[in-house]
Amino acid sequence: MNTDKTIAAAGAALNLVGVLAFSAAMLCNSLTVCYLASIFIAWGLVMMNAGFYRFRRDGSSVAAMCAVIFGGMYALCNTMVYFIQLSTVANDTLSAQAMQILDYNSFGLMFNLDLLGYCLMACSTFFAGMTILKADRGDRWLSVLLMVHGVFAAGCFVMPMLGIFSAGMSGADWIGTAMLEFWCAYFIPVGVLSIRYFRRQTSQKCEALQQ
Numbered sequence: 001m002n003t004d005k006t007i008a009a010a011g012a013a014l015n016l017v018g019v020l021a022f023s024a025a026m027l028c029n030s031l032t033v034c035y036l037a038s039i040f041i042a043w044g045l046v047m048m049n050a051g052f053y054r055f056r057r058d059g060s061s062v063a064a065m066c067a068v069i070f071g072g073m074y075a076l077c078n079t080m081v082y083f084i085q086l087s088t089v090a091n092d093t094l095s096a097q098a099m100q101i102l103d104y105n106s107f108g109l110m111f112n113l114d115l116l117g118y119c120l121m122a123c124s125t126f127f128a129g130m131t132i133l134k135a136d137r138g139d140r141w142l143s144v145l146l147m148v149h150g151v152f153a154a155g156c157f158v159m160p161m162l163g164i165f166s167a168g169m170s171g172a173d174w175i176g177t178a179m180l181e182f183w184c185a186y187f188i189p190v191g192v193l194s195i196r197y198f199r200r201q202t203s204q205k206c207e208a209l210q211q
Helices: 003-028 031-054 061-089 096-102 109-129 137-149 152-162 172-199 203-210
Strands: none
Touching (some): 003 031, 003 172, 031 061, 031 109, 031 172, 061 096, 096 109, 109 137, 109 152
């Protein structure tokens, strides 16, 4: 068994399941499932990026390493955000002031940190897209989708500084839901194509294409 291929494909599958669960939970307004799904998305991306590093095209080692590092920063950042929601915030032991700071739904510190995490995720996918061994059209699409996803980095980095979202903003909930559903629709093909990409890789094929 090719352990590298198995772990990478499992990570892509975990990421895909997380995105699908997150999309459904958003529509059902189930915050607990949203937070859990988001953690799985982050952990799956770490495994995916390790796979992109392992099965990379020749001359893309630096890009692959950047994808791994940015992905790890994203995973740590967002896992902390959502674990705090599932534990500290959910246990309802905080003062009103602390709740204002730590509750994701207050559009304060945790919300801004979450957007920073998605900025890092977008940087990660941009570099991951540079590493793809393009054997066919599906691989080329995967590379394009990963790199274009990097465009999200700028918005996720700038919006918290501009204070666009706030608890008192009219329609903030449905605007946020619409944006996240669009993101899910975009990222689902990334998960599907990543699973396909990793399942088709072998150590021999990777080494041959790099020679």
